[in-house]
Amino acid sequence: MxxxxxxxxxxxxxxxxxxxxxxxxxxxxxxxxxxxxxxxxxxxxxxxxxxxxxxxxxxxxxAGRRSFLIGLAYENPSPNYVVDLQTGALERLKGERYRLLVLPFADVGAASGKMQAIARASGLDGIVLAPPLCDDAATVAELEACGLPYARIAPTTDGSHAPDVAMDDRAATQAVIDHLVGLGHRRIGIVRGDPSHASATARLEGYRAGLKAHGLTADPVLEAQGAYTFASGYAAGKALLALADRPTAIFASNDDMAAGVLNAAYEAGVSVPGALSVVGFDDSNIASVVWPRLTTVHQPIREMAHDATGALLALIEHQEAPPHQTMPFQLVVRGSTGPARA
Amino acid sequence: MxxxxxxxxxxxxxxxxxxxxxxxxxxxxxxxxxxxxxxxxxxxxxxxxxxxxxxxxxxxxxAGRRSFLIGLAYENPSPNYVVDLQTGALERLKGERYRLLVLPFADVGAASGKMQAIARASGLDGIVLAPPLCDDAATVAELEACGLPYARIAPTTDGSHAPDVAMDDRAATQAVIDHLVGLGHRRIGIVRGDPSHASATARLEGYRAGLKAHGLTADPVLEAQGAYTFASGYAAGKALLALADRPTAIFASNDDMAAGVLNAAYEAGVSVPGALSVVGFDDSNIASVVWPRLTTVHQPIREMAHDATGALLALIEHQEAPPHQTMPFQLVVRGSTGPARA
CATH class of the missing domain: 1.10.260.40 (lambda repressor-like DNA-binding domains)
Known part of the structure; x- marks a missing residue:
């Protein structure tokens, strides 16, 4: 042999x-x-x-030697997103014997290739992988190899046998573009997400596909790079608003960056939504505390974390992986978008 | 004996x-x-x-039956505050065998009297109590009675033998009032925090003491009740701005409520800081993403959580309680405060 x-x-x-x-x-x-x-x-x-x-x-x-400990692994700069993840997972564990260990990582590199060691050291029964770890090929391969049960939240890549609960980021972003074009916008910019998150690519693709569907050409100068942080959104917003032929609408790939764009607009004296429409993604807490409140894609983060945790429990307890699940998204229209200026 | x-x-x-x-x-x-x-x-x-x-x-x-599990118990509506707490505790546990269980509670009542049962069910070696649980008499009494090691973050009440890392909320709020009076404000309102948090009382006392120190009389009509949430700050801000003799400055007892006051001001067409100065408390993430950025009290939440966790480890491992520790605060002046209108 x-x-x-x-x-x-x-x-x-x-x-x-x-x-x-x-x-x-x-x-x-x-x-x-x-x-x-x-x-x-x-x-x-x-x-x-x-x-x-x-x-x-x-x-x-x-053999009954279960630790009843489940890990929730993530790398995310948005506190709102993180707390939503945790809340969803904890809600699912309510009434169960399982307890939740939070495993935040500073970056994907810090987690990659170390899942098994971490799981062993903490005696985990299983792991829930949130973005972007759920899309990290090395992490997925490692978990597949060592046989530790795991489930994925909102993955945008294949290559895993684990159960997952996803959302169609591409379609959701297309819906954003539909909304903006419907308001008369033709020159629409994007603030891209952290390239180490697969969601950033999915949203960029949705943005380009959305423009194309309306017969508009994507202009590379309108695709500013961000990193899913407020500061990166602020910097990208500043750059886009400094263009001679500036956009009348900006889609930021998450809410934190959209808040940054709003700040850049305030500083440049550009009124929102009068002279500029701004859209975010996530519908996290921040979308409702900035002014004007953000039009954004409601991502059911809690629900996804809840169901992915449930799938992991099924896997641990019954060695049964529930089927792949796709959650619906919703475009929430608030005060930050309006008709394009004539 | x-x-x-x-x-x-x-x-x-x-x-x-x-x-x-x-x-x-x-x-x-x-x-x-x-x-x-x-x-x-x-x-x-x-x-x-x-x-x-x-x-x-x-x-x-x-007997070698340590679980190496530590609980972090909190009840807090602010995701920014929660993630700071967790980050501080996790940073302290880095390199230790101990792992962190997050124990969020919907309200103080949900935790009160149940700490021992939760600790037993989860097999905890100890608990870090964050506000407001650190000030809940029933929770403290229960932990004292059952002998489970615990430490407190930012308590504002006595009655516990546990180690703690605190901040002087009263003095910090007085510093806020000093700042506003220095800018010429005389009619200063407050949005009070959730009365189930002892910090709300400490900050209210600091507000009143600050006014008194400058020979100003506290006006009950300017003391609006909030609940540490954005929505409650928004409602309180709306009420204060609707007053015939409205304040020229508002101190909100946390940043989330200050963001709510900003929104109320925008809606009422009141410019900040031109016609209204706004101050928050915490210096959490939200203070830097709203417009204008908030003048606020920097509360070293991470550092307090870090040190309280360290104190708990000392207690668990060596049965030694480090002495009470008070951390310095800092008033961070940003764009939301300015001279009072003449």
Missing amino acids: TRKPATRHATITDVADAAGVSIKTVSRVFNDEPNVRPLTRDRVVKAALDLDYHPNVAARSL | TRKPATRHATITDVADAAGVSIKTVSRVFNDEPNVRPLTRDRVVKAALDLDYHPNVAARSL
Whole structure:
């Protein structure tokens, strides 16, 4: 029997293949469940040993050695988004034995390749991955390899077998463009999100597709780079408003950056929505505390975190991954958008 | 036998000394381990009772049954404040074996009297209490009684033997009034905080003391009730601006409410700071994203959470409570305050 290369951990599928049994049977063996014939059991154990397969997680669970600790991993500069994530996950855990460990990371690089070590050190039963970690190929590959149950919130990439609860960022951004074009805007700028977040790409694509659908040409000069922070939105807004042929509307890829654009407009003496319409994304707390209140895409962050956590519990408890789920978005029109100036 | 003064909790060493047995024996008794003679057991239990010793935590530790889980309990409507709290606590735990469980409560009532049950259910080694739970008499009394190590962040009340890291809210608010009076304001309103938070009282006292120090009389009509939420600040701001003899400056007891006052001013067509100066409290994220940026009291929330968590670790590991610590505040002057209109 060939050993797997050391760079990749053997998975339960590898063991099942090698032993010529189903995944369910492998799971039964490592969970000490009845109804497995001794010969089958031996074959599975031998395959696992040959493959250097570490059944710790799955075995521990059903052997009653569960920690009942779930990790929520994220890297996000918006406090509003973070608290919504936590609230959704905690609401789902209410009444369950499971408790939530928050695992914030300073950047994707700080998390990449370290999930397994963190999960082991904290004795986690499973992990919920929020953006952008849910789209980080290295993190996903690592979790797939080590067999730790995980679920993803709002991923925009494939390549994972984990359950996830997503939203169609591209379609939502197209709806933003529809709204702005409907108000007569033709020169529409975008503040792009942090390129390490896959959502930034999805929203940029939606912006371009939206323009195209209305026969408008995307102008590279109107695509300003941001980083999902207020400060980056402020800087990008300033740059866009300094253009000779400046936009009459700006879509910022999240609310924090839209608030930054509002500040840049105030400083430049550009009235909103009189001379400039501004749209955000998320409908986080900040969208309702700035002036004027932001037209934005309501992203059901709490609900997504709630359902992804539920999917993870199903995975941990019943080894059953609920199907992929897509949540509806909603364009919330408030005071920051208005008719384009004639 | 002399009772230990109530200000210090008896330790397992005290019990061992008093009973004339080894620490190991005391640990055995409280862990219900076999091989302890009934007479010895009785002696240990008696010594523990005499010393008012609460064995649960210490015993569990020495028996190696520490969970290395610490709870951070709070009830706060401001996401910015919450994330700052968490960040400070997590920064302190970096490199330690301890992990953080976030314990948000919908209101003080939901937490009151339930700390012990929550701590037991989650197997916590200790709890950090943030405002307003740190000032909730029932919560403090319960933790004192059950002997679970805890530390307090920014308490404004006494009655606890736990270590704490505080700030002088009263003095900070007086500094706000000094600043406003220095700008020529004489008619200064306040938006009071949630009365279930002791900080609301401390800030109201500071406001009144500040006026008095400048020979100004507090006018009850200028003391509007808020609840530390944006919406409550907006409503209070609207009410204050509707007064026939309206204030030229408003101190809101936190930044979220100050942002609400700004919105009320915009709606009423009152320019800030031209016709109205607005001051917040906290210097949370929101203070820097609204327009104009808020003059506010910088409360070192992260640092307080960091140090309170450190104090809790010292208590858990060495049964040593570091002394009470007071952090300096800072008045940050930004664009929302200016000279009173002549």
